[in-house]
Amino acid sequence: MKVQAIRFDQTGDASVLRYVEAQIPDQPGPGEVRLRHVAVGVNFIDTYHRSGLYAVPLPSGIGQEAAGVVEALGEGVTEFKVGDRVAYAGGPIGSYSSHRNIPAARLVPVPDAVPDEIAAGTLLRGMTAQYLLKRTFKVEQGMTVLIHAAAGGVGQIATQWARALGATVIGTVGSAAKARLVAPFCDHVIDYTQGNFAEQVRALTDGKGVPVVYDGVGKATFEGSLDSLAPRGMLVSFGNASGAVPPFSPGVLSQKGSLFLTRPTLGYYTATREELLATAADYFSVVANGTVKAEVHQRYALADAAKAHRDLEGRQTTGSIVLLP
Numbered sequence: 001m002k003v004q005a006i007r008f009d010q011t012g013d014a015s016v017l018r019y020v021e022a023q024i025p026d027q028p029g030p031g032e033v034r035l036r037h038v039a040v041g042v043n044f045i046d047t048y049h050r051s052g053l054y055a056v057p058l059p060s061g062i063g064q065e066a067a068g069v070v071e072a073l074g075e076g077v078t079e080f081k082v083g084d085r086v087a088y089a090g091g092p093i094g095s096y097s098s099h100r101n102i103p104a105a106r107l108v109p110v111p112d113a114v115p116d117e118i119a120a121g122t123l124l125r126g127m128t129a130q131y132l133l134k135r136t137f138k139v140e141q142g143m144t145v146l147i148h149a150a151a152g153g154v155g156q157i158a159t160q161w162a163r164a165l166g167a168t169v170i171g172t173v174g175s176a177a178k179a180r181l182v183a184p185f186c187d188h189v190i191d192y193t194q195g196n197f198a199e200q201v202r203a204l205t206d207g208k209g210v211p212v213v214y215d216g217v218g219k220a221t222f223e224g225s226l227d228s229l230a231p232r233g234m235l236v237s238f239g240n241a242s243g244a245v246p247p248f249s250p251g252v253l254s255q256k257g258s259l260f261l262t263r264p265t266l267g268y269y270t271a272t273r274e275e276l277l278a279t280a281a282d283y284f285s286v287v288a289n290g291t292v293k294a295e296v297h298q299r300y301a302l303a304d305a306a307k308a309h310r311d312l313e314g315r316q317t318t319g320s321i322v323l324l325p
Contacts, residue, residue, distance in 0.1 A: 001026045001034075004325060006096035006305045009059040011052030014309035017062070019302070028074035028101040035086070035102060039120035040095050041065030042300075042308050042321040043153070044216075044241055049093060050309065053244065061094030062305075063323075067110060067120035077104045085110040087280075089124035090266055096305055098325040105273055108280040113288040121296040121320035124266065125153040126283035128238065129161055131269035134282075136262060137212040137234050141166030144205055146213040146228055148221050149241060150186055151178035153320045157283075158214060159185040160292045170204060172197055172221070174315060181318055198227035209233060209257075219243035231257035238264055296320045 005022040028034045046062055048054040067087040070080050080086060088095075091106035110119045132154075133139045139162050147162065149155045150171025159169050159182060171186035173179045179189045188204050190197045202209060209230035215221055216239030225235050237245060253259040270276040286292045297319035300308040304323075311317050 001099065003100070004098040004302060005094070006062055006302065007059055008050055008062060011050065011058070014050070014306040014313070016050065017306040017309065019305070022097070024099065024101055028072055028077075030075040031077060031103055031105065032074040032101045033070050033077055033080060033086075033104050033107065034072040034099060035066070035068035036071050036099050037066045037068040037095070037097060037120075037325050038116040039067050040097075040302065040323040040325065041089070041120045041122070041124060042305070042312060042323060043124050044239060044312065045124075046096075047309055047313055048240070053240070056093060061096060063095030063097075064091065064093055065089040065120060065124045066095040067116045067123070071099070074101070074104075080104055080107065080109075085116065085119075087116075087119040087123050089127055089280075090270060096302065096323060098302065106276075108277060111284050111288055114284050117296045117299075117322050118287065118294050118320075119284075121322040122153065122157065122287075122294045123280065123283070125320065126157050126287070126292070126294065127270065127279045128154050128266050129158040130279050130283050131264065131266065132214055132236060132238060133158060133161055133165065135269060136236050136238075136264050137214075139165045139167050139212070142168075143212070144168040144170065144210050146170045146172070146201055146210045146225070147186075148172045148192075148213070148215045148217045148225070149174075149239075150182040150189065151318045152216065152241070154216055154239075156182065156185060156319050157292055157294060161286060163187070164286070164291045170201060170210070178318060192221070192224075196224070197221075198224040201228040205230075212236060214238065217241045218245050226252065226256050226259060229257065229259055232259070233257065234260040234262065236262055236264065294320070296322050298322075299324055 220242035
């Protein structure tokens, strides 16, 4: 079966992405389904695969998130039927395509109350917010938390969800426009291009610092994140939007207050079928009931995936991005 897809043969900038006609087996293999993608999510991890920061075998497809409709079932698939609306985030790379065969075990059902674009553009971010806030460091009523890149895809979801859990939320952004965007979701907004954000966090917490910092930015915010923590606080470093954190001495953690540092990834929090279904269901439930207002802010044609990457890396986007096959 001929499909349209994005491929790359070498790592590099967005120009290495090619829009091609590819071939997939007409019939999905055992345990697989064939999906017709309705919308495809674009995430920062895709740029890590494309650039070579996270190595993948080449040549390669790209993308790990999409929503679609089941068109065919492989042998042994009983959990889904033809016509079901499903989504996935994680698993085999290759979501930037019009159709694909994919293991049914990676799919989650999409509730009627959740639109396809929202499922495709926010499932990875939403499940990331779920494990960060509820399992990596459990947010509880009365806490004050710092969430970097509050205008980003994970940030917009995590700030809303953390407030719903009873936390006071400090969000950082990189411009005045982004500060205005996230003001409804945060109790305090800091533009980290305008001074030392750690000092501002200390001022907002009467000098105490916060028990947790959720940092998807990486290199540019790492030291300031440590300086924003209260004694025995935890830095949850879950992304590298500004580049990878350079090596440092573990003694820094003791000097700054017996701090904790963790570098989690979604794959280890959705490693079993039960964890995957529960994580997705929890996220979809807060979208469906309005606790989290998830939005897709940018849409691109599948053929324009390179432009989507350039805009994402150039900090020209806010919130979630989808490609439309």
